[in-house]
Amino acid sequence: MSRPSDHYDSPALAAVSQPRLGFTGWLRWFWRQLTNMRTALFLLLLLAIAAVPGSLVPQRSSDPNGVTQYFADNPDLAPVLDKVQAFDVYSSAWFSAIYLLLFISLIGCVIPRTKHHFQALRAKPPTTPARLSRLAGFTERTIPAGQSASLAVDSAKRMLKSGGYRVALFERGREFSVSAERGYLRETGNLVFHFALVGILITVGFGSGFGFSGQRVLVEGQTFVNTLLAYDSFNPGRFFNDESLKPYKLTLDDFKVKYETKNLKAYGQPLDFTADVTVTHRGEAPEKSQVKVNAPARTGGTDVYLLGNGYAPKITVKDPNGVVVFTDAVPFLPQDANLTSLGVVKVPDGLAEQLGLIGFFYPTQATMDSGAFFSSYPDLEYPLLTLNIYSGDLGLDKGVPTSVYALDTDKMTQLTGGKTGTKSIELKPGETQQLPNGLGSVTFDDANPGAKAGDFSGSVLRFASFDIHHDPTQLWVLTFAVLALLGLLTSLFVPRRRVWVKAIEEADGSVRLEYAGLARGEDPALESAVAELADRHTDLLLSTETAATASDKT
Amino acid sequence: MNLNELSILSLYSAMAVYALAFIAFSFDLAKRSAAVKSAAELTGEAESRRAAAEESHGLKSGGTTTLTRISARIANDAATPYGRSASLRVGVSLTVLAWLIHLVADVLRGVAAERVPWANMYEFAMTGTLLIVTVFLIVLTRADLRFLGTFVTGMVLVLLGIAALRFYVEVAPLPPALQSAWLVIHVFVASLGTGFFALGFALSGVQLLQFRREASVAGPTGGRLRFLATLPSSATLENLAYRVNIIGFILWTFTLMAGSIWAEQAWGRYWGWDTKEVWTFIIWTIYAGYIHARATRGWRGSRSAWLAIIGFSAVMFNFGVVNVFFKGLHAYSGL
Ligand code: HEM
Numbered sequence: 040m041s042r043p044s045d046h047y048d049s050p051a052l053a054a055v056s057q058p059r060l061g062f063t064g065w066l067r068w069f070w071r072q073l074t075n076m077r078t079a080l081f082l083l084l085l086l087a088i089a090a091v092p093g094s095l096v097p098q099r100s101s102d103p104n105g106v107t108q109y110f111a112d113n114p115d116l117a118p119v120l121d122k123v124q125a126f127d128v129y130s131s132a133w134f135s136a137i138y139l140l141l142f143i144s145l146i147g148c149v150i151p152r153t154k155h156h157f158q159a160l161r162a163k164p165p166t167t168p169a170r171l172s173r174l175a176g177f178t179e180r181t182i183p184a185g186q187s188a189s190l191a192v193d194s195a196k197r198m199l200k201s202g203g204y205r206v207a208l209f210e211r212g213r214e215f216s217v218s219a220e221r222g223y224l225r226e227t228g229n230l231v232f233h234f235a236l237v238g239i240l241i242t243v244g245f246g247s248g249f250g251f252s253g254q255r256v257l258v259e260g261q262t263f264v265n266t267l268l269a270y271d272s273f274n275p276g277r278f279f280n281d282e283s284l285k286p287y288k289l290t291l292d293d294f295k296v297k298y299e300t301k302n303l304k305a306y307g308q309p310l311d312f313t314a315d316v317t318v319t320h321r322g323e324a325p326e327k328s329q330v331k332v333n334a335p336a337r338t339g340g341t342d343v344y345l346l347g348n349g350y351a352p353k354i355t356v357k358d359p360n361g362v363v364v365f366t367d368a369v370p371f372l373p374q375d376a377n378l379t380s381l382g383v384v385k386v387p388d389g390l391a392e393q394l395g396l397i398g399f400f401y402p403t404q405a406t407m408d409s410g411a412f413f414s415s416y417p418d419l420e421y422p423l424l425t426l427n428i429y430s431g432d433l434g435l436d437k438g439v440p441t442s443v444y445a446l447d448t449d450k451m452t453q454l455t456g457g458k459t460g461t462k463s464i465e466l467k468p469g470e471t472q473q474l475p476n477g478l479g480s481v482t483f484d485d486a487n488p489g490a491k492a493g494d495f496s497g498s499v500l501r502f503a504s505f506d507i508h509h510d511p512t513q514l515w516v517l518t519f520a521v522l523a524l525l526g527l528l529t530s531l532f533v534p535r536r537r538v539w540v541k542a543i544e545e546a547d548g549s550v551r552l553e554y555a556g557l558a559r560g561e562d563p564a565l566e567s568a569v570a571e572l573a574d575r576h577t578d579l580l581l582s583t584e585t586a587a588t589a590s591d592k593t
Numbered sequence: 594m595n596l597n598e599l600s601i602l603s604l605y606s607a608m609a610v611y612a613l614a615f616i617a618f619s620f621d622l623a624k625r626s627a628a629v630k631s632a633a634e635l636t637g638e639a640e641s642r643r644a645a646a647e648e649s650h651g652l653k654s655g656g657t658t659t660l661t662r663i664s665a666r667i668a669n670d671a672a673t674p675y676g677r678s679a680s681l682r683v684g685v686s687l688t689v690l691a692w693l694i695h696l697v698a699d700v701l702r703g704v705a706a707e708r709v710p711w712a713n714m715y716e717f718a719m720t721g722t723l724l725i726v727t728v729f730l731i732v733l734t735r736a737d738l739r740f741l742g743t744f745v746t747g748m749v750l751v752l753l754g755i756a757a758l759r760f761y762v763e764v765a766p767l768p769p770a771l772q773s774a775w776l777v778i779h780v781f782v783a784s785l786g787t788g789f790f791a792l793g794f795a796l797s798g799v800q801l802l803q804f805r806r807e808a809s810v811a812g813p814t815g816g817r818l819r820f821l822a823t824l825p826s827s828a829t830l831e832n833l834a835y836r837v838n839i840i841g842f843i844l845w846t847f848t849l850m851a852g853s854i855w856a857e858q859a860w861g862r863y864w865g866w867d868t869k870e871v872w873t874f875i876i877w878t879i880y881a882g883y884i885h886a887r888a889t890r891g892w893r894g895s896r897s898a899w900l901a902i903i904g905f906s907a908v909m910f911n912f913g914v915v916n917v918f919f920k921g922l923h924a925y926s927g928l
Pocket of ligand 1: 144146232233236526531888
């Protein structure tokens with residue numbers, strides 16, 4: 040059996056009498072159920088439905104913060120949803136079960152068809168049916184006496200053959216016929232398509248286990264070495280081995296941003312982000328390169344993507360004696376389109392108490408009617424840093440990893456801002472202020488101290504966040520996807536059809552020609568193709584006849 | 594008046610002309626119903642009428658058929674033959690006119706923005722509807738689907754109305770995330786695919802109505818939608834719908850692939866089950882189901898037609914709801 044028994048083109052099975060179903064009988068029965076068209080259809084539709092919930096509920100894979108938020112917003116519902124893996128739909132047991140069954144069905148369906156197709160490729164076209172008149176595009180023509188039926192069929196055969204048909208001649212009494220078939224490519228394409236899908240699944244399933252993805256934030260001037268420890272976060276595949284990391288160096292030399300300034304309706308919209316980097320491979324000279332949003336740098340077996348950027352104000356904290364206890368460019372996370380940014384500084388050692396600073400940075404500070412600050416433009420026109428100071432226990436000593444972007448203020452006392460009655464610290468680049476309670480001082484360092492007064496354009500460094508990936512499956516998946524597309528095109532557009540031409544010698548010596556076709560699958564042009572064949576063939580016969588009679592006369 | 598304002602003016606003009614075309618097409622449907630009624634009264638027995646029609650067109654005999662174009666076959670298998678119709682021709686002419694003005698609106702928007710005019714919801718809607726009409730007009734040259742004019746102009750009107758009133762945004766430059774050749778390819782092919790799916794949806798819908806009429810006990814000229822008797826048989830409609838839908842499916846497959854390539858360049862992974870990716874996948878799977886249904890005994894005919902209808906509903910949902918209300922990386926609605 041080539042196609043599933045419930046394919047519309049398969050012969051209807053006589054009601055199968057139920058044999059005694061032993062174990063193997065049941066197995067065979069189950070296998071037949073799994074590999075029929077209806078099951079495939081059912082599983083396909085089920086897969087479509089099963090994919091929906093993952094778009095309604097945030098997913099851990101693509102939106103982990105959304106999941107945390109969901110738990111906070113729906114404390115009762117979320118754990119229940121979590122039980123049914125609603126936050127990991129696409130790796131859930133039920134989703135995997137559906138697509139695995141679907142692909143088992145697919146393989147079970149496609150292998151017998153492939154076998155059958157190989158046989159069909161070598162077989163001769165089938166015998167001409169006794170009666171063509173019931174077939175598609177049936178056409179009759181008569182040519183006058185003087186022509187031989189077998190020669191007429193011969194010329195039809197040649198015509199069909201040059202049209203890409205496989206042909207076979209048959210003879211039954213005074214009936215000569217040619218049986219022709221074309222379009223095996225249709226089935227080939229269909230099989231290629233289905234196999235390519237299997238190829239995609241297997242490469243994605245196994246191949247991606249060898250890859251990794253990691254994130255790293257770099258401030259202008261900083262360098263990163265491609266080793267496990269240098270990543271801020273790292274997600275290895277199942278079979279990943281860290282010896283496969285090539286320890287190249289990547290330095291962020293400069294991060295350039297262009298904003299719209301002419302079109303007032305889109306004023307301040309970013310036009311371009313460019314990270315100028317230098318990549319140095321071990322034992323080689325440094326190379327300049329660039330990373331842009333839609334243009335990753337591909338180097339050392341990894342792809343480096345630019346995913347985010349922002350400001351990294353350089354902050355220095357000194358103790359009352361002027362000894363530096365903290366100094367660093369601290370990446371602040373952008374909160375809105377005009378890059379109001381939020382950052383945290385932790386000073387665990389060197390001062391009388393542990394100190395935590397929560398800062399807001401406004402690249403172009405403006406004031407609302409309420410007195411609150413906001414940023415009115417994303418570039419450095421009028422930068423301002425505000426800091427709220429907390430003292431107490433930073434909670435760093437418990438060995439629990441904490442985020443560098445968040446400050447746990449539970450065991451701390453707020454010293455400035457909010458309800459403390461003491462004003463928050465406000466700093467412009469280059470300015471210094473004393474910390475409350477004589478703790479020391481804090482400075483907002485100017486990254487470009489030599490600039491003209493009022494020119495802040497280089498006063499604060501920028502950071503870029505990079506995603507660094509290695510995915511060995513990419514090329515394979517692309518190859519299979521292209522194969523699938525090509526297979527699909529041939530299987531949907533190459534018509535598979537059979538055509539017959541029959542020539543019958545009548546009693547009066549004339550020859551009756553019959554033409555007919557049979558579609559194998561969708562074939563809207565079949566009837567016109569048969570009609571055209573009939574026209575061309577009779578024209579040819581008649582013209583050779585007139586040519587023959589013409590030459591007779593001379 | 595700047596280019597964008599000119600574009601808006603053209604768009605509103607196009608909508609007005611589409612509205613006129615819609616009226617002409619509706620008028621034609623009404624006339625079809627009337628023609629069916631009088632034909633039924635004349636012969637009293639519609640079935641004989643149909644037999645006669647088929648005989649005279651040589652469909653059954655199959656004898657010396659010289660059909661060279663599918664269109665001939667489509668026009669001929671209606672239960673009640675329907676002659677020339679002035680309002681139909683007016684409808685088509687007005688649609689062509691509206692399409693031209695629509696094209697001008699779209700091109701002007703692109704020139705005003707100095708880039709392809711499909712980078713936010715307003716522009717997707719404008720270009721997408723333009724492509725729907727383009728596909729319709731192109732298909733008209735190969736098959737007589739003018740009876741779908743009411744549907745096509747009606748739908749385009751509604752979509753353009755929503756676009757102009759709810760999705761309108763000022764011209765803005767492309768944000769870095771959209772600066773890619775894949776925007777041009779991926780979004781264009783997706784919109785083109787949508788054009789074919791829309792037509793397939795309409796054909797499948799009419800197919801279902803037609804099937805109900807053919808099977809109805811009230812007789813083939815009964816029922817409220819009498820004009821159906823002048824349209825091709827449900828079997829012909831099904832084949833037409835299939836041909837249109839598979840073209841849509843191939844374009845959609847390409848959209849999916851191009852999107853993955855772009856996602857790899859922009860976000861570092863070719864597939865991440867982002868909401869928009871999920872819905873593109875769902876749509877693809879539904880239409881794969883539709884194609885399978887057409888090859889499954891017991892699922893040809895009405896059941897597969899329902900799948901095509903569900904598929905296009907998912908396309909519209911993806912465009913109108915997922916883009917606007919769902920959270921995800923594809924935050925480009927511009928709203
Ligand atoms: C991942 C699951 C599957 C997908 C996405 C899929 C998709 C498709 C598509 C798009 C087509 C039309 C294009 C073509 O003819 O090549 C098709 C055709 C076909 N598929 Fe599948 N398929 C899947 C699984 C299966 C399974 C499990 C079976 C067997 C039970 C099957 C049997 C067939 C057959 C027989 C055809 C030809 C239909 C015809 O004769 O027109 N497919 N499939």
